Amino acid sequence: MPDLRKDPIVNRWVVVNAEQPVLPKDYGISPFKWKGDKDCVFCYGNEHLTPPEIEAVSETWRAPNTPGWKVRVVPNKFPALKIEGELDKRAIGIYDVSNGVGAHEVIIDSPHHYKTIAELTDSEVQYMLKVYRSRTLDLRKDKRFKYLLIFKNVGAEAGASLEHGHSQLIALPMVPKNVLDEVRGARHFYEYRERCIFCDMLAYEEENGKERIVSENEDFVSFCPLSSRFSFEVWVIPKEHSMDFGAMNDERIKKLALILKDSLARLKKVLGEHPYNYIIHTSPVNTDAHFSYHWHIEIMPKLSRVAGFEWGSGFYVVGTPPELAAKLLREAA
Amino acid sequence: MPQLRKDPILGRWVIISTERARRPKDFPHVDSSPAEKECPFCKGKEDQTPPEIFSIKDNQGNWRVRVVPSKKPFLNPNVELWKKGKGPYDLINAVGSHEVVVETPEHIHNLADLSEDYVRDVLLTYCLRFKELGKDSRIKYVLAFKNYGWDAGGGRIKHSRSQLIATPVNLKRVKEELEGAKSYYNYHERCVFCDIIRQELSGGERIVLDEDGFIAMVPFAPRFPFEIWILPKEHSPDFYNVCDKNLGGFARVFKKVLLKLKVLLNDPPYNYVVHTAPFRRPYPGYWSTIEEDYHWHIEITPRLTRVAGFEWGSGFYICPALPEEAAKFLAETKV
Numbered sequence: 001m002p003d004l005r006k007d008p009i010v011n012r013w014v015v016v017n018a019e020q021p022v023l024p025k026d027y028g029i030s031p032f033k034w035k036g037d038k039d040c041v042f043c044y045g046n047e048h049l050t051p052p053e054i055e056a057v058s059e060t061w062r063a064p065n066t067p068g069w070k071v072r073v074v075p076n077k078f079p080a081l082k083i084e085g086e087l088d089k090r091a092i093g094i095y096d097v098s099n100g101v102g103a104h105e106v107i108i109d110s111p112h113h114y115k116t117i118a119e120l121t122d123s124e125v126q127y128m129l130k131v132y133r134s135r136t137l138d139l140r141k142d143k144r145f146k147y148l149l150i151f152k153n154v155g156a157e158a159g160a161s162l163e164h165g166h167s168q169l170i171a172l173p174m175v176p177k178n179v180l181d182e183v184r185g186a187r188h189f190y191e192y193r194e195r196c197i198f199c200d201m202l203a204y205e206e207e208n209g210k211e212r213i214v215s216e217n218e219d220f221v222s223f224c225p226l227s228s229r230f231s232f233e234v235w236v237i238p239k240e241h242s243m244d245f246g247a248m249n250d251e252r253i254k255k256l257a258l259i260l261k262d263s264l265a266r267l268k269k270v271l272g273e274h275p276y277n278y279i280i281h282t283s284p285v286n287t288d289a290h291f292s293y294h295w296h297i298e299i300m301p302k303l304s305r306v307a308g309f310e311w312g313s314g315f316y317v318v319g320t321p322p323e324l325a326a327k328l329l330r331e332a333a
Numbered sequence: 334m335p336q337l338r339k340d341p342i343l344g345r346w347v348i349i350s351t352e353r354a355r356r357p358k359d360f361p362h363v364d365s366s367p368a369e370k371e372c373p374f375c376k377g378k379e380d381q382t383p384p385e386i387f388s389i390k391d392n393q394g395n396w397r398v399r400v401v402p403s404k405k406p407f408l409n410p411n412v413e414l415w416k417k418g419k420g421p422y423d424l425i426n427a428v429g430s431h432e433v434v435v436e437t438p439e440h441i442h443n444l445a446d447l448s449e450d451y452v453r454d455v456l457l458t459y460c461l462r463f464k465e466l467g468k469d470s471r472i473k474y475v476l477a478f479k480n481y482g483w484d485a486g487g488g489r490i491k492h493s494r495s496q497l498i499a500t501p502v503n504l505k506r507v508k509e510e511l512e513g514a515k516s517y518y519n520y521h522e523r524c525v526f527c528d529i530i531r532q533e534l535s536g537g538e539r540i541v542l543d544e545d546g547f548i549a550m551v552p553f554a555p556r557f558p559f560e561i562w563i564l565p566k567e568h569s570p571d572f573y574n575v576c577d578k579n580l581g582g583f584a585r586v587f588k589k590v591l592l593k594l595k596v597l598l599n600d601p602p603y604n605y606v607v608h609t610a611p612f613r614r615p616y617p618g619y620w621s622t623i624e625e626d627y628h629w630h631i632e633i634t635p636r637l638t639r640v641a642g643f644e645w646g647s648g649f650y651i652c653p654a655l656p657e658e659a660a661k662f663l664a665e666t667k668v
Contacts, residue, residue, distance in 0.1 A: 002407050004502060006423040012505040015407045015427055080348050080643075080651050081335055093532045094525070095553045100335030100348060151642030159641020170643055173337070177345045178648035197421060204420035226422050279646030300645060307486020309498060311634060312478050312606025314506030317407055 007227040009185040009197055010178075014227050014316045022231060022319030024271050024328065027303040032155075032273035035163055037113040042072075042164035044111050050074040054105060055134065057127050070124065071131045072108040079104035080170060087144050087173050101144055103171035107131055113164045116154070116273075118265035125257035128167070132280070133253065135169050136246040140285040145171040147179060147284050150245075155275025158302045175284045182281060183293050190292035196241050198294035201225070212322050214329045215262055219255040222263040224322035224329070230300045231320035232271065234263050234329070237296035245282035245295045260297065267301060269332040275302040338554035342513040342525055347554045347650045355653045357597050357662055360558065360637040366483030366491075374492040376438035386432060387462060389454045398454045399435040400462060403496070406431035414471050414501060428471055429499045434458055436493040443481060443600065444493050445591035453584035455495070459607065460576035462497055467573075467612045472499045474507060474611050477572075482602025485636040503611070510608060511627060518626030526628030527568050529553075539656055541663040542589060545582030549590045551660040557634045558654035559598060561590055561663065564630040572609035572629040587631070592668040594635055602636040 002017045041049040044067035053065055055073040062068035075083075081102025089098040109128045110120050117125060136148045152167040153160040175183070189197040205212055205223055214222040214234060222236045236259055238252070248256065267276070282295035303319075310316055336349045373381035376395070387400040408429030416425045436455045437447055444452065459477045466475050479495040480486035517525040533539055533550050541561060542549040549563045563586060565575065575583050594603060609629040644650055 002427040004425040004427055004500075006425075006502075008421040008423070010505070013425075013500075013502045017407060020405075079335075080350065085334065092553075094341050094528050095532075096339040096341070098337040098339075098346075100337050100350075147647075149643065149646050151646050153641040157639070159639040159643075168643070170647075172647070172649065174346060176647035176649045177343070178646065181648070200421045204422075208420065226419070277642030277645055279642050281646065298646070300642075305484065305486045306640070307478075307480040307604060309476065309478050309480075309486075309496070309606075311604055312506065312608070312632065313476050313498075313500075313504035314509070315500065315502075315504045 005227040007225075008189070008201065010181040011185065012227070012229070012314060012316075014229055014318055016318045016321050018321045021321055021324050024320075026319075027231075027271070029272055029274050029303065034114060037164070040113055040162070040164050042108045042162065042166060043113050044068075047072075050106075051077060055131065055138075057131060067111070069111065070127045071110065073131060073135060074106050074108070076104040076106050076168065081172070098173060101173050103139060103142075103145070103169070105135060105169045107135065107150075107167040107169060109165040109167060116165060116264070116268070117261055118268050120261065122254075122257055122261065125261050126253055129253050129257055129260070130250070132167070132169075133246055133248060136282070136285075139169070139171045140246070142171070143286050144173055145285060146287045147172045147175045148282075149176070149179075149279065151277060151279040153277050155273075155302070158275035158277045160275075175287060179281060179284065183284065183290065186292045186294065187290045190290070196292055196294050198237060198296065199241055202237065202239065212326045214266060214326050215259060215333075217255050217259055219252050220259040222259050224326040226322055228318055228322045228325075229316040231303050231318055232267060232301045232325045232329070233322070234267065234299040235296050236260055236263055236299070237294065241294055243283040243289060243291055243293040243295060245280055263299060263329075266329045266332045267299070270328050271301060271303070276300060277302065340552070340554040341529065342517070343509050344513065345554070345556075345648060345650075347556060347652050349554075349655060350651065350653050351655060355558065356658070357559075360598060360601070362484065362599075362601055362637060364483065366487070367489055369491055370489045372440055372490050372492045374435045374490065374494060375440050382433075382435075387458065387465075389458060396438060397451065398437070398458045400432050400458060400497070401435065403431040403433050408498065408500065410469070425501055428501045430466065430472075430497070431499075432462065432497040434462075434477075434495045434497060436495065440491075441493050442491040443591070443595060444479065444495075445588065445595045447493065447588075449584055449588055452588045453580055456580060456584055456587065457576050459497070460573040460580075463573040463609070466497070466499045469499070470614060471501050472612065473501055473503055475499045475609075476504065476507070477607040479603075479605050481604070482636065485602035485604045487602065507608060507611075511611070511623070514626045514628070515620060515622060518622055524568055524626055524628050526564060526630065530564060530566060539660040541593065541660055542586055545586055546579050547583060547586040549586060551656040551663070553656060555652050555656055555659075556650040558637050558652055559594065559601075559635045559659045559663070560652075561594070561633045562630050563587060563590060563633070564628060568625075568628055570610035570624055570627045570629060572607050575629075589668055590633065590663075593663050593666045594633070596668055597662055597666045598635055598637070603633060604636065605631055605633040607631050
């Protein structure tokens with residue numbers, strides 16, 4: 001019998017197929033083929049093909065927009081939002097509109113065309129995460145922005161159009177709905193119990209057989225949430241309560257690099273190359289933030305197609321129970 | 334400059350890219366579906382599906398529309414409902430039902446290609462199943478939806494069909510819409526959908542069709558390019574009452590809209606969902622103004638773009654077609 005499970009943060013129900021679990025081989029993930037690095041705008045030597053860089057990390061001196069960088073940040077060539085201009089919010093009858101002020105940046109994870117995060121060195125992943133941090137710290141100085149979302153699309157099915165590993169950052173002039181749902185859920189729980197719901201979830205996992213925990217180190221846990229929306233969904237979350245991704249120190253970034261790389265390597269081992277997204281959920285900026293929020297990374301493999309039912313209902317059907325997914329991922333060390 | 338628009342019901346923002354606004358021809362789509370399997374839904378193969386729950390027959394006793402249980406149901410009607418807590422989580426067993434509506438005995442793929450009579454029978458089937466499933470007090474909501482085409486979640490068998498799912502819980506997206514409509518009503522004492530219809534009719538730039546008592550429109554803040562909503566112009570909370578009122582008119586408009594999509598966008602994959610008020614029973618979350626504050630409608634979403642990390646992480650959507658242009662294209666498409 002499948003069960004229905006309710007997410008305690010946003011009150012979303014999911015159906016988990018516990019009886020006839022879907023196994024990794026049943027997903028029929030199409031074999032991965034590289035298209036190749038010819039004309040890749042993110043490779044060394046093609047720096048002139050992107051808009052001028054905003055920031056770059058290198059170990060030795062280099063001129064801007066030349067090779068030698070470790071991580072490079074450029075404006076998105078086709079930005080969803082534009083950085084120039086005053087925010088202009090108004091009404092059209094019963095509707096609300098705003099002009100599209102924001103920022104849309106591309107973070108090129110590494111110079112390597114043919115390496116995924118799982119194959120980068122620990123220090124390369126650290127560089128990438130430090131750039132995530134510095135971009136969020138820089139952009140939050142702009143008071144027009146209320147939320148900074150860092151995310152990654154890998155594979156065409158997950159919305160990526162370029163195969164060279166990259167992440168994106170979108171700065172929004174309002175707090176997006178999914179984040180607001182989580183922030184409000186966490187706050188509501190806190191007001192009732194004076195505890196953080198994310199900390200409670202972690203404590204529950206730690207104290208109940210750890211069956212959904214994939215791996216952990218001193219500072220972070222990687223686990224498959226009981227009420228996952230997607231098969232093999234994995235969250236990476238700091239053990240110590242913290243609302244702000246940007247407040248992490250270098251020591252902690254080291255630990256995060258290790259566990260993020262490890263989680264992605266395990267997923268790759270179990271599922272093969274597969275399309276996925278990850279997103280960093282952290283507290284809003286330049287607005288009333290509440291300390292009850294707990295930042296985390298959600299990794300969402302895209303193994304099945306989301307259909308009308310999910311769109312129309314906000315109710316998800318999960319083929320592989322999180323307990324089984326966590327077990328397979330643990331064993332994939 | 335891109336524009337941000339807010340859905341007045343859900344409070345969800347979408348980004349409309351105005352500069353790179355794309356036209357119908359800018360959404361090429363290739364049918365990436367694997368080879369079709371042998372169809373168990375055609376006439377003469379009735380023994381290959383689980384026993385039928387309901388059907389509409391013609392004068393000779395041959396079925397026209399048929400409802401069967403899903404072969405892989407994730408909700409099951411034949412169990413006792415239990416609810417329990419597990420640490421911070423809540424669990425319920427999967428009581429409910431999962432039915433497949435086979436829309437024609439012929440092997441036709443797209444509902445748009447069925448005759449108006451068949452579309453009418455499909456809608457009548459939905460109505461009658463809604464009424465029947467609503468008798469089970471464990472059921473809180475019935476969702477009727479369709480996945481047409483591989484990229485819309487359709488299966489390897491392309492025989493035209495849709496699904497009905499009856500759940501013992503409130504669906505998050507539906508609940509948000511209900512709550513949005515209620516909070517608008519509490520403030521304005523009017524139905525938000527009626528207000529939307531009034532505003533759209535006075536401007537007209539997002540109207541696709543306005544006939545037979547229904548309007549088809551591109552919403553002001555759509556999630557997807559060429560998204561279309563069909564609403565009854567007269568306020569009505571419950572979809573299933575359409576079969577007693579104006580089923581013929583609805584079938585005509587519905588078929589026309591699906592055909593317009595097919596012609597304009599070259600037979601795109603699409604989903605539709607019927608959003609209606611939940612069954613009126615005194616359960617937690619029940620409220621007394623629902624008759625006045627909620628307005629049933631159908632949402633049709635062609636699947637022309639891929640949803641990526643940004644959408645999943647934020648609930649923000651980027652719509653690369655201007656709703657006013659999309660509506661104009663659709664309105665001008667002859668069917």
